Structure formats: C-alpha cells, structure tokens
Amino acid sequence: MAIFYGLSESEKELQKQYPDKINNMEQVPKAFDEIQQELDAIKTDGFFSSIKQWNKYRKINKFQKTQLFYVGALGENKVLQELDDDYHIICGVKI
Numbered sequence: 001m002a003i004f005y006g007l008s009e010s011e012k013e014l015q016k017q018y019p020d021k022i023n024n025m026e027q028v029p030k031a032f033d034e035i036q037q038e039l040d041a042i043k044t045d046g047f048f049s050s051i052k053q054w055n056k057y058r059k060i061n062k063f064q065k066t067q068l069f070y071v072g073a074l075g076e077n078k079v080l081q082e083l084d085d086d087y088h089i090i091c092g093v094k095i
Contacts, residue, residue, distance in 0.1 A: 010073035
C-alpha cells in the first residue's frame with residue numbers, strides 16, 4: 001500500500017459535516033443506521049414528535065446527499081491501497 005499523508009478531500013468533507021458521528025470512513029454506515037433507528041423510535045403522535053421526525057428525516061436526506069462524498073472517499077482509499085510502497089501520496093495540498 002502507498003504511504004499517504006493526510007485525509008482524502010471526500011473524507012474531510014464527511015467529517016466536517018458530521019463531526020459528532022464520523023471519525024473515519026468505517027463509521028459512515030453505522031452513523032446512518034443510528035439516525036434511522038432514532039427516527040424509528042420517535043412516537044408519531046403530537047406536535048413535538050412531528051418536529052423530531054422532520055429533523056431526523058432532514059438528517060437522513062443530508063446523509064443521502066453526501067453519499068457521493070462517501071463513495072468518492074471509498075474509491076480514493078481503494079486506489080491508494082492498490083499502489084505499492086514506492087508511492088508517497090500527500091492529500092489536500094493546494095497548489
């Protein structure tokens with residue numbers, strides 16, 4: 001596997017959007033499942049429960065919109081794993 005420094009841009013974007021739930025790529029499916037379970041646990045009667053449901057649906061939609069970042073980060077990491085140790089990859093450098 002190549003030696004790389006830093007995080008891929010897609011992974012940084014996911015961590016920036018979900019700082020309390022995601023520290024690395026392996027946590028993304030787990031975080032999505034947690035939000036889904038929280039939504040399923042909300043009782044459907046009453047005004048405040050409707051607001052809670054709306055908030056969870058909003059989070060789920062946000063997760064689905066960032067699915068592209070997740071897939072991109074997985075692809076970047078897979079490519080990095082295919083390279084041998086002769087390569088040094090520096091992520092996030094702006095020229």
